[in-house]
Every structure is written in structure tokens, then in C-alpha cells.
Amino acid sequence: MSRRSLLCAATLAACGLASPLAALAQAFPAKPIKLVIAFPAGGPTDITMRQLADNASKILGQPVIVDNKPGAGGTLPAQALQTAQPDGYTVAQIPLGVFRLGYTTKINWDPLKDITYVLNVTGYAFGIVVPANSPFKTWADFVAYAKANPGKLTYGSTGNLTSPHLTTEIIAQKAGIELQHVPYKGSADLMLAVVSGQLMAAADSTGFAPQVEAGKLRVLNTWGEKRLAKFPDAPTLKELGYDVVQNSPFGIGAPKGTSPEVVKKLHDAFKQAMEEPSYVAALGRYDMLPDYMSSAQYTKFAQETVVKEKVVIEKLGLGKGS
Template structure:
């Protein structure tokens, strides 16, 4: 009884001092951390996130294990967070598709309120490619063929309701064309499909560049604010008169209700990890740059993006029936 009373007194003292509960229970982390990635192994996201995870593990003194959860437009890791304890041992990549989910599917959680936003890491450089031997040599050719053959021009993306899919639908709407969308689980599957002639075009992040450099694919446009250094001849969507810029920022989140001290520990470790030269170099291979946002800024970004994505989904007519 005396021991129980002493422990109770110590616990009350800790609460009075405002010490985080986890700090009194154990030193974090005391076991490996799981980081769920929204896309399959072998793609640009998986490759760069594994470098980030390894760096963070060294800083934290525990292994950060990458677990691939592809499918459902990149939203499976965020959905899995709803089942996890807010103890810092389960984290997830948060792609932009997470903010579209309530508008396109029936879910019982809120992407803004039910995720703890730790930090934003980077975004993508996107583009549209066709096989090198395709008769569609330019964007003008692409539009002309699509107009002459409504609904017959097939293009692949990294999944339904992902940024490549929605951006292509917005492009099609602005260009006055109808396309046939074929979703894949990630970049690796999509590249196999277009190289194998199973789709006529592919909308993806720039993991396709090695295939372009090898003479297997041709780029019709890129989606950033300016032309890419590796693809100086490829026009931007803005240059083509479409007025669209898409970078699709993503970062790392945890379950709802994480202790602020725990969030800071993870934030600081991942911020240091993302700025390490090997991670910056890994991103550069896929034309990605650091897009850092701290926990508060990333939370604000989530709330603002949630509203913007609603407007886009409604504009494209893709909202779920009420």
C-alpha cells in the first residue's frame, strides 16, 4: 500500500508540474516506429520516404519501419491512423487525396480534426507522357485526337482521385475533351502499363524521366510553375493556356490526440532528417524540392486545402451522391 501511495503521489506531482504523461512513463521512442507510405514499393515516393525514414531512425535512436499501403487514392495510411494509439509509434504519409475523401466516399472521421499534423516534407513535379512512337507528338496532337475520338484516349494515373487523376480531369474540362481514365496502384505499375502499350498516356510524377532519357517516352507537358531543368523543351500547363499549377504537397501525420511534446520530438527529428543531404539528393532525382511546414502551419494548410478540394471535386462533378 505504501508503494502504491508513493506512485500516486509522484503521478500527482508530475501532473501538477505539467509534465507530459509519456515522459514519465518512458523515454520515447523505446521501440520501432511504423511509417505508412501511401504508394507501392519501388516508386518515387517509396524510395524517397525510405531515405527519410532511415535518417529519422538514426536521429531518434530507433528504427523507423516503412510499411507500404497503396490503393484507395493514397488514403489508406490516413484511414489506418484512425485505429492507432496516439503514442507516436504509428505515423503516416498524408497525400493531398486525403482531403478529398469525405467528398467522394462515406467515412466516419474528419481529415482535419482526426489527424495530428507533424510536418510537411515535399511535393511532386508532375507531367503527361506518351510512348516515344506515339502519333501524338505534341499537346496539340493529343487534344485534336481526343476531340476526334471522344472517350477513346486512355490515360493512366497513380489511382482514382489522386492529384494526377483530378488534374487531368480538370485539364480535360478546360481543353474541352473527354478522356478514358485507367487507375493504377502507383508509379511502378503505371510505367509498366505505358511501356507495355496498355494505355496511350500516363499522368504521373517525374519518375518517368529515365524512360524519357532512354528514348522510350515523350513528355507533352509538365505541371509546375516553371519548366523543369531536366525537361527544358516540355511546356507547362500555364504556357499552354490552361492556367493550372499542381505540386500536391505531402507530409507526415499521426493519430488524433498526440501529446504536444511527442509531436515536437517527432517534428524535430523528421525536420533534421529531411534536410540531410542524402534525402535532398534523393528528392532531386525525381525533381522534388523540400516544402517544409511546421506542425501549426501544416495544420492550417490541411484546413485550407480541405475547403479548396471540395470546390474542385464539385467543379468536376465527382462528389458522392448526398
């Protein structure tokens, strides 16, 4: 073998010793990234996440393509991560419902151990709305009817075991009323149902804002620490005497085993993307705010939330054994 051949062989051998994962991370991303979200097209989650994806695409230099997977209480994207390659090219929205899965559904994976938490991006502003022509002018009217007609007052949410569903059941329990829950796959379908009178009420994020502003719906309460600037006449749950605040933070996760280098690239790009004025403005349409948590903070939040959600599920008697 010639000296040149020996040098080439040695060089190739040295290259072979370099970590393939490090080389992959250095080149990442080399193709489009899929961002799986938990709700259908046209709702507040879809609209705001598409803006975030668009911003991240420009930062990463590759398209970030939104893939809507509605249903199953918002947990299908997290389930999709379980069969995706841990290469950073599939990431997913992680709604709060994911942290309830271990208590409500038989799954063969662990929401804490089998997801890599990249960052939290925002949370929702929630409330309960009724049609504009409803006889319920106030929350007191709603409660009075429900007490007089147990189980007859229908309300919709964005799915079984979602935050709107569970929080409404907690409110009902505290108010001493029984409601009839009707699940939908997302805000767009839910709003059509309540505006058309198929439902008597809806519990949702402020995807209801355009319908309220158009005079088709009325807000009976909101669920934040303070009243929403857009709906200053709607009292908070705290003002109504319920010690409940719900904003259901959500962020982005990647498959278990995704390399720290790739996670950092994703984190940095999405963090920069959520700081862009266009994303802040998109959130503002629905009274949502940026709610950043780093990878470490988001992982800790996930661990703490799993413990809290167990208490909620047991209180409502909605666990697997119920």
C-alpha cells in the same frame, strides 16, 4: 510502518501523480516507429520516403520502418491512423487525396479533426507522358486526336481521385476533350503499362523520369510554375494556356490525441531528416524539392486545402451525390 517504508510509499505516491503521458514522451521512442506510406515499393514516393525514414531513424535512435499501403487514391495510411494508438509509434504519409475524402467517400472520421498534422516534407513534380513511338509528338497532337475521338484516348494515373487523375480531368475540361481514365496503384505499375503500350498516355509524378531518359517515353507537359530542368523542352500547363499549377504537397500525420511532446519529437526528427543532403538528393532524382511546413503551418494548410478541394470535386461532378 517504519520511517523508511513511509518515505518509500510517499515517493511512490508522488511518482504516481506525475503525468504518465509526460513520462511516456520523455522515454519516446523506446521501440521502432512505423511510417505508413500511400504508394507501392519502387516508385518515387517509396524511394524518397525510405531515405527520409532512414535519416530519421539515426536521429531518433530507433528504426523507422516503412509500411506500404497502396490503393484507395492514396488514403489508406490516413485511415490506418484512425485505429492506431496515439503514442507516436504509427505515423502516416498524408497525400492531398485525404482532403477530398469527405466529399467523395462515406467515412466515419474527419480528415481535419481526426489527424494530428506533424509536418509537411515535399511535393511532386507532375506531367503527362506518352510512349516514345506515339504519334503524339506535342500536346497539340494529343488534344487534336482526343477531339476527333471522344473517350477513346486512354490515360493512366496513380489512382481514382488522386492529384494526377483530378488535374488531368480539369485540363481535359479546359481543353474541351473527353479521355478514358485507367487507375493504377502506383508509379511502378503505371509506367510498365504505358511503356508496354497498354495505355496511350500517363499522368504521373516524375517517376517517369528514368523511362524518359532511357528513350522509352516522351513528356508532353509538366505542371509546375516553371519548366523542369531535367525536361526543358516540355512546356508547363500555363504556357499551354491553362491556368493550372499542381505540386500536391504531402507530409506526415499522427493519430488524433497524440501528445504535444511526442509530436514535437517527431517533428524535430523528421525536420532534421529532410535537411540531410541524402534526402535532398533522393528528391532531386524526381525533380522534387523539400517543402517544409511546421505542425501549425501544416494544420492550417490542411484546413485551407479541404475548402479548395471541395470546389474541384464539385466542378468535376465527382462528389458522393454525383
